Amino acid sequence: MNLLVRNIARTLTEAELLALFEPYGSVQSCTLVMNKESGLSKGFGFVEMPKVGEAKAAMLGLNGKELEGSKLRVKKAETKQED
Secondary structure, three states, X not given: OEEEEEXXXXXXXXXXXHHHHHHHOOOOEEEEEEOOOOOOEEEEEEEEOOOHHHHXXXXXXXXXXXXXXXXXXXXXXXXXXXX
16 A cells, blocks of 8 residues: 655655654555755655555554654555546
């Protein structure tokens, strides 16, 4: 399951984001979306967890969690539909 993580502190690294999700289960990938011009985080990213139960546990455990002064928002990422 692909999770969208929003409201991430701009100073958080991919390794730190990964460390937040690993206690809930296996993480297939973890990506922060970066600003191409500045090289800084845009404040959101995606975490792919292969097991749906683990992903749901991570959503419940981390959605609303305060981290570096920001409350994380974690939800299932919507898939883009082709026209």
